[in-house]
Amino acid sequence: xxxxxxxxxxxxxxxxxxxxxxxxxxxxxxxxxxxxxxxxxxxxxxxxxxxxxxxxxxxxxxxxxxxxxxxxxxxxxxxxxxxxxxxxxxxxxxxxxxxxxxxxxxxxxxxxxxxxxxxxxxxxxxxxxxxxxxxxxxxxxxxxxxxxxxxxxxxxxxxxxxxxxxxxxxxxxxxxxxxxxxxxxxxxxxxxxxxxxxxxxxxxxxxxxxxxxxxxxxxxx
Amino acid sequence: xxxxxxxxxxxxxxxxxxxxxxxxxxxxxxxxxxxxxxxxxxxxxxxxxxxxxxxxxxxxxxxxxxxxxxxxxxxxxxxxxxxxxxxxxxxxxxxxxxxxxxxxxxxxxxxxxxxxxxxxxxxxxxxxxxxxxxxxxxxxxxxxxxxxxxxxxxxxxxxxxxxxxxxxxxxxxxxxxxxxxxxxxxxxxxxxxxxxxxxxxxxxxxxxxxxxxxxxxxxxxxxxxxxxxxxxxxxxxxxxxxxxxxxxxxxxxxxxxxxxxxxxxxxxxxxxxxxxxxxxxxxxxxxxxxxxxxxxxxxxxxxxxxxxx
Numbered sequence: 001x002x003x004x005x006x007x008x009x010x011x012x013x014x015x016x017x018x019x020x021x022x023x024x025x026x027x028x029x030x031x032x033x034x035x036x037x038x039x040x041x042x043x044x045x046x047x048x049x050x051x052x053x054x055x056x057x058x059x060x061x062x063x064x065x066x067x068x069x070x071x072x073x074x075x076x077x078x079x080x081x082x083x084x085x086x087x088x089x090x091x092x093x094x095x096x097x098x099x100x101x102x103x104x105x106x107x108x109x110x111x112x113x114x115x116x117x118x119x120x121x122x123x124x125x126x127x128x129x130x131x132x133x134x135x136x137x138x139x140x141x142x143x144x145x146x147x148x149x150x151x152x153x154x155x156x157x158x159x160x161x162x163x164x165x166x167x168x169x170x171x172x173x174x175x176x177x178x179x180x181x182x183x184x185x186x187x188x189x190x191x192x193x194x195x196x197x198x199x200x201x202x203x204x205x206x207x208x209x210x211x212x213x214x215x216x217x218x219x220x221x
Numbered sequence: 222x223x224x225x226x227x228x229x230x231x232x233x234x235x236x237x238x239x240x241x242x243x244x245x246x247x248x249x250x251x252x253x254x255x256x257x258x259x260x261x262x263x264x265x266x267x268x269x270x271x272x273x274x275x276x277x278x279x280x281x282x283x284x285x286x287x288x289x290x291x292x293x294x295x296x297x298x299x300x301x302x303x304x305x306x307x308x309x310x311x312x313x314x315x316x317x318x319x320x321x322x323x324x325x326x327x328x329x330x331x332x333x334x335x336x337x338x339x340x341x342x343x344x345x346x347x348x349x350x351x352x353x354x355x356x357x358x359x360x361x362x363x364x365x366x367x368x369x370x371x372x373x374x375x376x377x378x379x380x381x382x383x384x385x386x387x388x389x390x391x392x393x394x395x396x397x398x399x400x401x402x403x404x405x406x407x408x409x410x411x412x413x414x415x416x417x418x419x420x421x422x423x424x425x426x427x428x429x430x431x432x433x434x435x436x437x438x439x440x441x442x443x444x445x446x447x448x449x450x451x452x453x454x455x456x457x458x459x460x461x462x463x464x465x466x467x468x469x470x471x472x473x474x475x476x477x478x479x480x481x482x483x484x485x486x487x488x489x490x491x492x493x494x495x496x497x498x499x500x501x502x503x504x505x506x507x508x509x510x511x512x513x514x515x516x517x518x519x520x521x522x523x524x525x526x527x528x529x530x
Contacts, residue, residue, distance in 0.1 A: 157336055161355065162352045166332075167333070169391075188394075201398045203355075
């Protein structure tokens with residue numbers, strides 16, 4: 001699994017960091033490196049572009065996983081002196097990376113703003129580098145045991161529990177000009193193949209969103 | 222639909238085994254419904270009820286509940302209020318269903334609704350909290366049990382709920398089994414997507430017969446060659462057969478007098494739909510016909526003749 005990121009337009013990044021002069025770049029060595037938005041290469045490219053625009057780069061680090069608070073505590077200790085001299089941090093990671101940095105620095109460097117140079121797209125399945133697909137939305141109540149391993153919340157444009165809808169034409173979805181597969185037809189085909197159309201015929205209740213109104217957490221120790 | 226739960230003319234007709242004819246009204250992006258009211262008046266003598274659409278293609282129109290109420294008040298026609306799950310969550314939908322009862326609306330057609338991405342506010346958040354089957358379930362709970370999530374409604378709504386079906390769906394079995402879910406949810410009638418292919422329609426209707434939900438066949442008599450061609454080109458999943466298009470085209474090319482053209486188009490519709498409906502009726506596959514040809518109210522007297530076959 002990879003958190004899939006794409007680069008924000010450079011002009012948008014410049015707009016975000018325009019009040020700062022001295023920038024520290026934190027570039028994730030894990031998912032963002034795989035997506036070629038972060039890692040060593042992404043950091044180098046961003047540093048060069050910022051320097052061209054007159055910014056001073058105080059430090060560049062490529063932590064193993066920016067989203068892991070433990071990693072960041074350790075890595076930030078190594079660059080504490082540079083941070084004293086930094087106006088802003090630009091993060092090349094997913095949104096979790098920014099959250100992790102803000103949380104890790106909140107006591108020691110609460111006044112350093114943390115910006116992001118990417119857009120977090122989705123939790124992705126990797127077919128190969130450069131071909132990533134959303135197959136799970138992480139909704140917290142997995143239906144895959146009943147839908148032949150194909151998620152209706154993800155694969156149906158309307159996240160329907162009882163599809164397909166009237167927007168399906170020859171197995172394709174009305175969203176995207178009938179180029180994408182209808183998720184419910186994929187489910188139907190798969191369950192038919194498995195000899196489990198009994199699961200397809202089941203009337204499913206609406207999704208329970210009661211746990212989704214606030215930030216979810218998994219805390220077991 | 223037992224006699225003890227008849228809430229509308231449509232419900233009454235079904236209970237009596239009358240063959241039902243419903244029309245369709247498509248209010249537009251306007252707060253003045255005079256054109257729609259005029260059409261409602263024109264079709265009123267011929268139909269049991271008229272559907273009132275809910276922002277089809279996700280293009281914003283006047284609210285379908287408000288429109289249904291105003292049309293009923295102005296014309297006396299009974300409406301089938303179309304309600305999609307696209308724009309409201311369960312709280313909103315249940316509130317509107319109670320509102321509908323208070324406004325005298327006693328038929329609702331549960332629809333998923335075209336995706337917001339297709340419409341004129343593509344940036345907005347699609348809801349789809351319920352789907353077309355679970356909305357049917359909600360209506361049935363509200364009407365039959367007088368509750369929402371088990372919580373009592375002081376004066377519950379009384380209305381019939383229908384659903385949609387698409388005989389053109391490919392794969393067809395996926396659609397047939399889906400209708401089974403709607404039937405289980407408590408669907409009281411089905412109005413189908415427009416059909417032109419009799420073989421396919423028979424196969425589909427035979428397939429859903431076991432669910433014992435009365436079916437109103439969706440038809441679209443074509444007012445002109447332009448409409449026929451547009452329908453064929455722009456309505457996804459519905460193909461107007463080539464020989465039909467050719468017949469309509471010949472009216473346009475061969476007849477120059479406008480009045481004669483109109484008569485010829487009306488006659489073609491009559492000749493096409495009469496045997497079509499007649500065959501399906503003879504196989505006991507239909508409980509009614511739902512005519513979706515908006516702005517073509519002059520066809521209704523002929524349609525009444527068509528369905529009498």
